[in-house]
Amino acid sequence: MNIDTPGDTIILGTKGGLRIPSTDCWNGSVGGPMKIYHEVCGLQTETVVPIINDHGPSLFDRKIRSFLDACKNGTPAPVPSSQIIYNQAILDGIAKSAKVGREVEIVIPEI
């Protein structure tokens, strides 16, 4: 693309908004300290959320560790397919809508 970033991630709510500084690929952590835009005693203000550094193992190590623990302990998958099916449905829907050139209904197959 011919731009540096398509923009920060913003989550808007009725009481506050969250700005998450952009990064080219969200495969790790956030791109910078986040900001919550909200009112405090009637005053519009912003709260900076500091970057957390827990000096722990790499994210990949944590990913593999959490998977192994689920296998050994019989606990649910750390990133379950019951959630990611909705992620996949959006990707699939975008592809289908792009092909037909109009809005499409997203249909999740029966499991």
Add this chain to the structure above:
Amino acid sequence: MAEKMDAKLDYNQKKEEVVVDANRKLRIGIIGCGWIADSHIDSYKRMPDVEIVAGCDLIPGKAAAFFKKNGVEGVKTDYASHKEMLDDESLQLDAVSICTYNRQHAEPAIYALNKGVHVMLEKPFTVTIEEAAEVMKAEKASGKVLSIGFQPRLDPNMQMIKKIVDSGELGQIYYIQTGGGRRRGIPTPFGTSFIEDKTAGLGALADIGCYSLDMVLNAIGYPKPLTVTGYKSDFFGKDPNYVGYGAHHEYADLFGVDDFAAAFVRLEGGIILDFRIA
């Protein structure tokens, strides 16, 4: 003064120590010994309760070379396919990492689950929703663990996004804008598996778009998507002079996926998701 500001923006938190029972080892196989498999094997090597016992790849000899490069010995690799490896009951496999290209995600996952093997499946889940549903049916029938490889879920800052939403600090969520992208980031590190339709199926949309989607959808509790208006384009991938191709101008003819996608998604609960990825 600048140092004080930096200190306020950096919060140090001690991570809890995890105790692992190394006496109970899991026997692991790796399906697909390409780029991302390096990260899997690096992590497995650091786990005290893992024994890497097998690996396979579609390209003959690639699995053996992979384990040799990574200094892991005693691994069986003489398999022509993932089926042969999973059929080898002498391995007593507990789990596999599936690190194949996108169009080879569903079938190996289904086969492994049907064999009673836990699966760590790299993202994106699959290429189509129909494939994803078939994998989930196999998961349900097997009772085994299927986890999709979204490592940002384990990052404390990413987890903070969900904590902020869950706290009610933002109130009722009604609109999200997300995405990301690389100015010139079409991945061709080891050939064309990311850019050909027969291997990748989807381009930036799935390869990195899935991460943006997971970050925000996880934060708001993964509501069901209802409708979408989507767009995809390939202006850069189809350009033989694309700077990332170097001398491989022929890649432009092979490019069969997207290098940009955008969408407007309606989610359950009246939430709008405005998405773009490159």
